[in-house]
Amino acid sequence: MKLRREKNPLLKKGLIVFMLFFFFFTLSFTPFPGKLKNGFLLVSSSLQSLLFQKGNGLYEVTRIIFRTSEMREEINRLRSDNRSLYARLSLQREILSENRALRALLDMEWDEEEFIFSEVIGVMFEEGQILVRQGEKLGVKEGYPVITPEGVLVGSVIEVHKDFSRVMLITSDSSSFEAKIQGDNEYVGVLRGDNGGLLLDTVPKDANFKKGDMVTSFPQGGLHPRGLFIGKVSEIIDNDVEAFLQARVDPAFKLHDLRFLFILKR
Amino acid sequence: MKRIFIFILIAYFLAMIESGLIANFSLFINLLLLYAILFNLIENPKKEEGLIVSAFCGLFFDIFSSFVFGFYTMIFLVSSIILKLILKKYVRLPVFSQ
Numbered sequence: 001m002k003l004r005r006e007k008n009p010l011l012k013k014g015l016i017v018f019m020l021f022f023f024f025f026t027l028s029f030t031p032f033p034g035k036l037k038n039g040f041l042l043v044s045s046s047l048q049s050l051l052f053q054k055g056n057g058l059y060e061v062t063r064i065i066f067r068t069s070e071m072r073e074e075i076n077r078l079r080s081d082n083r084s085l086y087a088r089l090s091l092q093r094e095i096l097s098e099n100r101a102l103r104a105l106l107d108m109e110w111d112e113e114e115f116i117f118s119e120v121i122g123v124m125f126e127e128g129q130i131l132v133r134q135g136e137k138l139g140v141k142e143g144y145p146v147i148t149p150e151g152v153l154v155g156s157v158i159e160v161h162k163d164f165s166r167v168m169l170i171t172s173d174s175s176s177f178e179a180k181i182q183g184d185n186e187y188v189g190v191l192r193g194d195n196g197g198l199l200l201d202t203v204p205k206d207a208n209f210k211k212g213d214m215v216t217s218f219p220q221g222g223l224h225p226r227g228l229f230i231g232k233v234s235e236i237i238d239n240d241v242e243a244f245l246q247a248r249v250d251p252a253f254k255l256h257d258l259r260f261l262f263i264l265k266r
Numbered sequence: 267m268k269r270i271f272i273f274i275l276i277a278y279f280l281a282m283i284e285s286g287l288i289a290n291f292s293l294f295i296n297l298l299l300l301y302a303i304l305f306n307l308i309e310n311p312k313k314e315e316g317l318i319v320s321a322f323c324g325l326f327f328d329i330f331s332s333f334v335f336g337f338y339t340m341i342f343l344v345s346s347i348i349l350k351l352i353l354k355k356y357v358r359l360p361v362f363s364q
Contacts (some may be wrong), residue, residue: 010351013317013347017340017343017344017347020321020336020339020340020343021336021340023336024334024335024336024337024339024340025336027335027336028334028335028336033335033336036329036335037329037335040329041329044278044282047282047286048282048285048286049286050286051282051283051286051287052286052287052289052290054286054287055286055287055288055289055290055291056290058287058290059290059291062291121286122282122285122286122289123285123286123289124285124330124331124332125284125285125296125327125330125331126331126332127294129332131285131330158332159332166332255289255290256289256290256291
């Protein structure tokens with residue numbers, strides 16, 4: 001008798017778990033989970049966005065405290081980069097005007113209507129995914145590339161809700177697409193996320209590139225339009241056993257620096 | 267009822283902190299899981315508020331994840347049932363023996 005009384009609560013719990021399982025299973029065939037997520041995010045987006053911004057400020061403060069010497073080095077490096085960029089800028093202005101004319105000719109110029117302005121609200125619990133404002137309402141679709149206002153490729157939309165979208169960063173381990181190294185010559189490889197960084201794989205063994213060369217998206221790969229800037233080569237891995245070269249790439253964006261983004265409608 | 271509402275509200279704020287504030291530090295601390303485990307550990311194994319709190323923690327986790335909706339709710343709920351069962355049957359804490 002005593003035994004039966006002890007078993008009862010467990011049976012009750014088991015029944016509740018089974019019913020919940022059945023409930024969620026049926027729910028997965030309806031659009032309700034998407035609506036619930038959208039509603040929840042709509043209610044809490046302002047608080048979440050505020051916390052994300054405050055966290056950014058807090059991160060800056062801790063970075064200043066703990067990395068003073070590192071930052072000094074970075075400032076010096078940036079100053080030297082700046083000087084060399086000025087030199088290259090004057091050269092590239094000429095190329096740019098030529099490029100514009102060619103793009104107009106090929107009808108590839110971007111209109112303002114092709115951008116959707118968006119804002120980072122927070123991160124998702126899966127690694128390498130962020131949540132951004134704007135969704136179905138403004139015509140966001142799965143697969144649209146996401147860039148920073150400076151034109152750096154950040155990732156692509158993988159899930160769309162009514163007012164929000166989920167973006168998979170290029171640094172996510174699940175991300176993989178074709179990219180090219182733009183040095184003295186151009187080499188195409190497969191760029192994939194690697195523990196929060198980027199790894200360019202399947203680069204031909206005889207490729208001649210160096211540290212600091214730019215990596216951009218490869219439009220022929222079909223995933224991202226034109227040469228969107230991704231980052232710079234930080235390390236070249238030449239393993240004798242492997243048939244290809246590998247290169248570590250420093251992404252040109254940091255998660256904590258992201259705030260406003262553009263979603264490209266293509 | 268009021269107590270449970272407050273505990274659920276705490277879980278909600280933890281979810282907000284996890285997805286907003288902590289994200290900047292490139293850390294992944296599962297605050298919701300920690301909260302659910304601690305709550306069930308501290309609570310008297312005979313009480314059942316921990317199960318409700320765990321289910322809500324799982325629900326918040328589901329909202330911020332791309333997995334099938336309800337997956338984490340079930341995981342959190344079943345884990346806390348098992349935890350409570352172990353605590354009830356095999357662990358004797360002087361606090362709860364009275």
